[in-house]
Amino acid sequence: MQNVTFFGAGYVGLTTAAHVAGTHKVVVYDPDEVKRTAIEAVLEGDTDHLYIHEAGLVELLRKNKRNIHPTSTLDEALEKPELIILAVGTPSIPETGHANLKYLVEAAQAIGSHLLHDAVVLVKSTVPPGTSSMLDDVLFEQLGIAGSPARVAVGACPEFLAEGTAMADLRTPYRVVVGLDDPQAQREVHRFFRTMYGEGTILMTDVASAELSKHASNAMLATRITFVNDLARLCEAVGADIKAVTRAMGMDPRIGSKFLNAGFGYGGSCFPKDTRALATFARGLHVPLPIVEAAIAGNEVATERFTQNILASYNGDLTGEQFVLWGVGFKAGTDDLRDSRAVEVMRTLLERGATVHVYDPVAGARRNLEEDFESALGHHLFTYDSQYGMAPLVDHPSIIIGNEDNQFRSVDVAPFGSVRTVFDGKNVLSAEEVLALQEAGVQYHGVGRGTLTGSASRPDLVAYLRHHYMDG
Ligand SMILES: NC(=O)c1ccc[n+]([C@@H]2O[C@H](COP(=O)([O-])OP(=O)(O)OC[C@H]3O[C@@H](n4cnc5c(N)ncnc54)[C@H](O)[C@@H]3O)[C@@H](O)[C@H]2O)c1
Incomplete structure (x- = not known):
């Protein structure tokens, strides 16, 4: 010992x-x-x-x-x-x-x-x-x-x-x-x-290799996520499902299935800061890392796009609108809110005049949120210790799924009476769940789930191919 x-x-x-x-x-x-x-x-x-x-x-x-x-x-x-x-x-x-x-x-x-x-x-x-x-x-x-x-x-x-x-x-x-x-x-x-x-x-x-191995690992994982988030945008444009695409990719052992889940960007205390630290360090030594730089920029795009989708769905005006946010920890099972994308989205909603009702199963995550947003608490921000605790108090809200906690893998509309839209920041809902919601009159926005949201037009795609993809 x-x-x-x-x-x-x-x-x-x-x-x-x-x-x-x-x-x-x-x-x-x-x-x-x-x-x-x-x-x-x-x-x-x-x-x-x-x-x-x-x-x-x-x-x-x-x-x-x-x-x-x-x-x-x-x-x-x-x-x-x-x-x-x-x-x-x-x-x-x-x-x-x-x-x-x-x-x-x-x-x-x-x-x-x-x-x-x-x-x-x-x-x-x-x-x-x-x-x-x-x-x-x-x-x-x-x-x-x-x-x-x-x-x-x-x-x-x-x-x-x-x-x-x-x-x-x-x-x-x-x-x-x-x-x-x-x-x-x-x-x-x-x-x-x-x-x-x-x-x-x-x-x-050797010492330098050990040090670099950590930044390199986090940069690789962050790059995978941004790569998939970029592809997700293409899926929306062509009416494909990023979940099916990544499942197919992941079955190749050279690629592997982990870290291929599209969403509204990576957060937490490591990926954002470590990718930035690596890129800055390398740039300072005149060895720029363009792929890492692109991963960092792409991550911001993923979050912005998700937020823009919410805004667009309300024609840019969130004044007086009500949102339920499930999951504020940057991932499931943590109270860590550092660089949490869910918190970023929530911040924009509050700035735009919406009211946000938050549930996270981790009590510490709720406490940290209450401390960080003390001035909004009780006015435009409310926290709850049960997933449907806010249901009797809100009218026709939209639900934002902020992390991949198992509790969020299905949405029960009944306690709310009605739900306007589910914005799924981590694509946690299965296709069956989404179809059931749509049948109940609830709109769904995931990330790259063009098959479910029907955002692409098949005739347009066909015309595009006919026009550009054959010479003569
Ligand atoms: N959090 C993660 O998931 C994770 C994973 C892998 C690596 N890391 C890395 O590990 C390191 C620590 O991360 P963390 O998340 O545990 O940070 P943290 O902020 O949770 O903890 C750091 C602790 O260090 C203490 N501290 C500050 N100055 C000190 C000093 N002079 N002597 C002793 N203690 C001091 C602080 O009071 C704090 O309790 C970081 O470099 C981080 O990038 C974090």
């Missing part, structure tokens, strides 16, 4: 710490005392409520509580660890899109001024290549200033978990990527992960 200290008790730090505590002694350091107190309360069994929502996290923290010590004190955090894992935030700098590395530098400075023994430091935060080397310099300098005898090896170990499935992702990751130059540190870290995951999933690389 090793002593491991995590810096950062957020979505990545706390979930990973809870998992690692099944095998090792873990200290979770976060300067935010509110978080420490909340973790302590959960460990003591005083509450089930944490400041983040991730299914299974509270249970795992309690199960491994003997091995977990939360702290806001650096002396405690750095008393024993042979391994220090940095999981602090690297948010976008709004003006430039660069990943903000200041929290990592602060963490490195804090470690350098308190650590008295040798340790390995792994950067789990998502960072551009070169960051671990920069932090190595910061640590070296700070240890020198503090007169510490400690020697530290710094490497990269990017995290690939996804919110909503974090606990399962941590139990059985597709891969554990470690970039380290120091041979002894390589051996120690390899042993550390081997005890948890076995040999097969561990990939040891």
Whole structure:
């Protein structure tokens, strides 16, 4: 068993710490005392409520509580660890899109001024290549200033978990990527992960490759989504169904079926910021990445188009109109609203004078929304703790499906009396569901479901082909 200290008790730090505590002694350091107190309360069994929502996290923290010590004190955090894992935030700098590395530098400075023994430091935060080397310099300098005898090896170990499935992702990751130059540190870290995951999933690389592998993976996934969203527009134009097209594509093992679901754009705390960070980083080095740049721009188009569809359906005037929004977390099962497309759409509706009634099964998502939109709450924005709770209070509303929670896979019109339109931002309704709605007089707008919405004219297509597709 090793002593491991995590810096950062957020979505990545706390979930990973809870998992690692099944095998090792873990200290979770976060300067935010509110978080420490909340973790302590959960460990003591005083509450089930944490400041983040991730299914299974509270249970795992309690199960491994003997091995977990939360702290806001650096002396405690750095008393024993042979391994220090940095999981602090690297948010976008709004003006430039660069990943903000200041929290990592602060963490490195804090470690350098308190650590008295040798340790390995792994950067789990998502960072551009070169960051671990920069932090190595910061640590070296700070240890020198503090007169510490400690020697530290710094490497990269990017995290690939996804919110909503974090606990399962941590139990059985597709891969554990470690970039380290120091041979002894390589051996120690390899042993550390081997005890948890076995040999097969561990990939040891150089530092820069490990760092880049995370940005590259997220950019690839984001590009797939934008590619499919672009195709969805074509499906609408030709009267095809993007779901059928992607099903056919996904049956090819070279393509695979995952991440081919069209929708109103990707959101969350990773894809938007990481694609932007990668593109900005590469541009700064005069190696532009036009495909990644296009994926970023295309994502904005996907959301705008969805919003425009709503506006067009109301002839541009939403004053006094009523909307029901199911799902505000950027995906199902999370309270994380960072860059949530559903929230973006909702913001436009509110700005245009509509009233929005929101339900999300994750209580934390509703709470975060209430905090972020405090001034609209109770006026034009209302939240509910049941899916149909708003039904008696609204008259002929439109429903917007904002994430892919299973509860949203069917729509019961009866509690509402009547529903004007369903705008399905994630294409969660099956063709059968849509047909049933249409039979009940409800309009349907998905993304790229031209077969169901009948937006294309077959004769026009045929005329287009006849006119342009034969010479002579
Ligand atoms: N959220 C995800 O799904 C996910 C997945 C993979 C990778 N990542 C990456 O992991 C990193 C962390 O993301 P997150 O979502 O957990 O962020 P988060 O905002 O939830 O948590 C970051 C935590 O770091 C703490 N912190 C700030 N400065 C600190 C310091 N000097 N010392 C110790 N703690 C400090 C903050 O108080 C906060 O609790 C980011 O780089 C992110 O891109 C996130």
